[in-house]
Structure formats: C-alpha cells, structure tokens
Amino acid sequence: MLRIEGLTAEVEGKQILKGVDLELPMGEVHAIMGPNGSGKSTLSYVLSGREGYEITGGSVTFNGVDLLAMEPEERAATGVFLAFQYPVELPGVGNANFLRTALNAQRRARGEKEVDAMAFLKLAREKLKALQMSDEMLKRNVNVGFSGGEKKRNEVLQMALLTPSLAILDETDSGLDIDALRIVSEGVNALRGPGFSALVITHYQRLLTYIVPDRVHVLMGGRIVRSGGKELALELEAQGYGASAA
C-alpha cells in the first residue's frame, strides 16, 4: 500500500505540490491525469527520490515504510520503479550490462543471491520474447540512438526484469504509435497481480483503454481534486479538465 498524505513540495523555491492525498492499495493500478504543469512529473520524481525537489510537508509510506527517508537506490531495492518520461542515454554502457548490474544491485540490497551472466541472459531472453522485442535490444548501449518508442519499450523491459511492487509510469504513452502503445500496455498488464501496484501518469485517456485502471485521480494545481472509477477518464476526455476545477 502506497499512502501519500498532505504532501507538499517545492522546486527552486516554487511550490508545486500543495497537499497531495492518495492511497494506492497493493494489487491495484491507479491513473493520475491532469493538464500540463499540474505537478504530475514532480510527484513521480518526489516518489522516486530525485534531487532538487524539496519536501516541505506531508508523508509518503510504502508498505508502512517512510519512503521519503530513503535514497533513490534504496527505494528501487524495496520495489519502487520509475518508468521515465524521457529515458536517459548512457553512452558506451551495454544494455545487458546495465540491466544485470541494476538487478544485482537490488538483489544484493535485499540480501538475495546475485544472478550470473548466463542465468541473466536466459531470463532477459524470456522477457524479450514475452514483450515481442528483439535480442538486439540487449546488445545496444542504454537508450543511445533509440527512437522514442524504443526508449519506452526499454523502460518496460527493465520493469519486466526488475519486477517492482510499485511502478510509476510517467507519461509512458507520449510519443508512442499504436503498436508500441499496445506492446507497452501488455508489458504492464502482464505484471498485474496481487503483488504489483502502479501509478499510471498520463495526459490522455488513450493509454487507459489498454491499461484499465482501478481508480482515476485528477491532479490539478498540486492537489488531487477528483477521484473516481475508470469511467472518469472517459468523462475527462469528453469534457476536459475545466469541469474538475469547479
């Protein structure tokens, strides 16, 4: 269970989050929708621990543990995964090496046995196959020369390998064509189950026809202004965010 209470945060002295309250029970997928500048990306960075975001009030716990007190890598090891809106390029770093280093860093932090190169390759190939991706993906440098769609697919591949219990998908649908959208959505849906929860941050309703959320929240002006079932997304699509502000 992810529990956010009265969360306020600033970036460069400017208050962006103005008291966010949200509960995401384990096993559920919630969507966060909202217009540009409403604080969606800030929320995802605050949850994953990026520097430069000052928490000025409130609390965030994940399965009862204070998330805000942890380093980003500690959050990752407890199961928090951020799928980046703009995945970062790492020149010269092979994707397979990166993924195995990440997986083993997390396993080490949890006191689990590390995965050797052969076992990792086998695991990675299974995931690639399930996601209908080519083995080439592993040989390339992390996100270097990837198209927008390939970068997002690489995020989903990482998620599939790291098997998080809380995935935060920050506008994962932006820049995706319909085929890529379907593959990415299937990747997320494949993880759904009692031990998985997700916050799907998006601008548009489109993604939510593929990843059907249990709840939809509207983030505006740094607060959750409305919550509802999956039908809320359709309503927003038809009427815009204007009605929510009222």
Place this chain on the structure above:
Amino acid sequence: MPAVAETIETIEAAQEGGYKWGFETEIEMEFAPKGLNEEIVRFISAKKKEPAWLLEWRLKAFAMWQKMEEPDWAAVNYPRIDYQDAYYYAAPVKKAGPKSLDEVDPELLKTYAKLGIPLKEQAILAGVEGAGESPADSGRMPVAVDAVFDSVSVATTFRGELAKHGIIFCSISEAVQEHPELVRQYLGSVVPQGDNFFACLNSAVFTDGSFVYIPKGVRCPMELSTYFRINAKSTGQFERTLIIADAGSHVSYLEGCTAPQRDENQLHAAVVELVAMDDATIKYSTVQNWYPGDAEGKGGIYNFVTKRGACRGARSKISWTQVETGSAVTWKYPSCILQGDDSVGEFYSVAVTNNFQQADTGTKMFHIGRNTKSTIVSKGISAGRSQNTYRGLVKIGAKAKGARNFTQCDSLLIGDQCGAHTVPYIENRCPSAKIEHEATTSRIAEDQLFYCRARGLNEEEAVGLIVNGFCREVLKELPMEFAVEAQKLLAISLEGSVG
C-alpha cells in the same frame, strides 16, 4: 600484470578505501650511496658487471644530462626535485638459487601474494626452478612475468617455454650479458641518450627492466608482462625496456606498476623502446597504478616516462594502450615513428586523475613512410582538484603520401574543481595527407546519475558504470583479463569523487 582474477579478489577483500597496494615490504636491501655522480654511474655498471661499451654509453649520457635543463613546458607543477637526495640503486639481497618455496625470502613471497600473483607463478617469480613451466595445466591463457623489484628483476617466468619458439624474454641486465649484440644494436636506437632530460637521466642510471626479442615469423604464444614494484624509500626507479619484433612476428606485452604509500614523492623515470620490422606487430598495454598521493596531495610517484616505438618495416604496427590511474604527476607521451610504408601506429589512452593528481599525457605520431596510418583515442577523466591534460603531436613529413590520422579526445569532468585540457599539435608537410581531430568535454549529468540510482545502483556504482562506458573504446583494446582489472581500477580510483 598477471593473476587478474586473484588481484580483483585482493582488491575486493581489502576493506579500507583508497589505494590498496600501499604496503611496504621489509626485506634486507643493498643500496648504492645516496646521490648522483659519475661514481654512482660506475657503481651501477659494476654491480651489473657490464661491458666497457655500456659503461661508456652511460657516462656519455651522464655528461649530457649535467648540461640539460629540466623541462617546464608541461601543464604540471611540482616542487623542484633534488636529484642528490635519492638512491639510484636498491636491490633485495639475493639468496643463492632457492630450490623450494620454503627457501625463498618469506617477505618477497608475501609481497607477491599481496599483489595477487598466484602461488604457482609466485613460485617462479621468487626464482624457484621448475615450478609452473607447464602452461597447459593452468586452464587459462598463461602470462609470462618479469618481476622488477626496485632496481632489479627478481625473476622471469616461462622462459623455457618461450625459448622453444626462439623468443628471448629476460631482464635487460641479463640481456646485456647474454645477448650483447642485440642490446648494443638497438639500445638507444629509438630513444637516443640525449632525447630529453628524463630519458637522458635514465640512460645514465637505468637499473633494470625487460628485454624481449621475437624472431622472424614467430607469433608469441602467450602474453608477456612486467610487473614493476617500487618498495624502498627515497629511491628512484629507472627502468629500461627494449622490445624487438623481427619481420612477420607478433607480440602482446603488458605492464603493471604499484608502489607503497608514503608521504615523500618518489621518482620513476623509465624509457621504453620498441622496434617493429616488416609486417611485425607489437601491442603494448599498460595499467599504471603508482601511488597517487593522499587526498590532501601529499606523497605519490612522479612518473616521468619516455615511451617510443619505431615502425621500421613496411606494414609494421605498434599499438599503445594505457590506463593511467596512479602517480601524483604523470608526464608521458607514448609515440610512434611510422617509418615503414603502410605502417600503423595506434594510441588508446584512459587517464584518470582524482584529488590533487596531475597528468600531462598524450602521444606523438611521426608519419614518414607512405600510406602510414595513425589512430589516437584519448579519454581523460578528472575529479577532485586534479588537472588532466591531453597533449599530442601529429607530424606528417613531405614524403608521407597518403598518410592518415584520426584523433579523438574526450574529457569527462566530475565535480567543479578539476580541470581538463586538450593541446593538439598538428604539423603537416604533405598535401595529400588526411588529418581528422575531434574533441569533446562533458560532465556526468545529474540525470544519468539519477537514472542509474532509480534502477538500484548507488552513486559510486553509477559513476563507475558511466565512466567505464565513457572509456569503452579504449578498454576494449586491452587483453580481456586486463580489461576486467582496469574497469575495477577505474571505479576504485574515483572512490569518493562524488557526493
């Protein structure tokens, strides 16, 4: 450096941060009197029972050196060196031919064990006859080792195996005794005595180093390596290495170096000469890990080295690969003289500086023959308050028709108190030559670090990964086991450079 896997374990096993090779071996040593004069030159020559021609060669160098000025054009600063305040010869007192491990000085054994050289090779290194002469049973590519401890080579391994192929691999002192004709023909033929201040000093007082001769058409069946260890206090190490690859031969040579952790600065002034005849290839790899000084900039080795290779024959090739992580001050420009038509020179370098380290390093490529090609790839990484300079010269002569050079210099900055500098010189007298130069400077971006951390890597693991990615083009040129070690070393050298 041999025994890579073991070395890594040694590194990982060590609990304390920082430099892990900084221990000192207590062993009975023999020194020359402190200071530098003609008598010391004679003393060294006599110690090594050298022929008269070599003593004269040394004395001529010494006379030249006394008239020379220490160079000051490099972008490095260090207090004036008092050349009279050092020992120029220091050697462990040798016990005559130990037959088993039990008879070898236990302190020497311990030193090798600590440096991560495995038991079997350890046996050979300490001069035990018969051990480890069967490369097949070790289960991996064997590496023949020459171990130089302060001023002398203490042992060379796999000599019997190599001799079957006609390959000579021994210390240069032995080569002077046993192959004087080869030494006399090639010594100083690439780096003449008066070449520069430090090479000239080396020519006068060089003590030991490795000698390699690969006969015509022979492909050396194993990696050759020399492990340089400075141990004694207040002692300079002046090694001299000479590698000759005769027509159509091929050799890959590795060099590793470490020194104890001390508050004083110690001088290491080496000369390395390579000669490649027609169709011969020499691949020379270095992992330089001399003590870099502490976090406040106290102590560390002054590494003033002249390395040069001559591609004398047509289609010959000399390739330098260096990973420079150590030393307080590095002044080093491994170079190629591309004399033979269609000869090839390569320089792949990673230079890491942290804390108060200073490195001024690069290469010189002299294109003399037709269709000569050179490639320069330099990766400089600066952290802490260090300064890192790439200085390179590409010189193309009037007759070097069709010559080509490609140079790429990339600098990576970690933190905001370090410096990276690129100083490329190009002199071209041949209109048909093609010269390309690319240079970049970048920082490890905050978003790269966060991306890695969001995946579970801690900050140092993230820096290590990004830095290794940055150096990949160079690291892939190293022999595989060496590359693994170099990667670990890069991460260790940058410990504490972030956060």
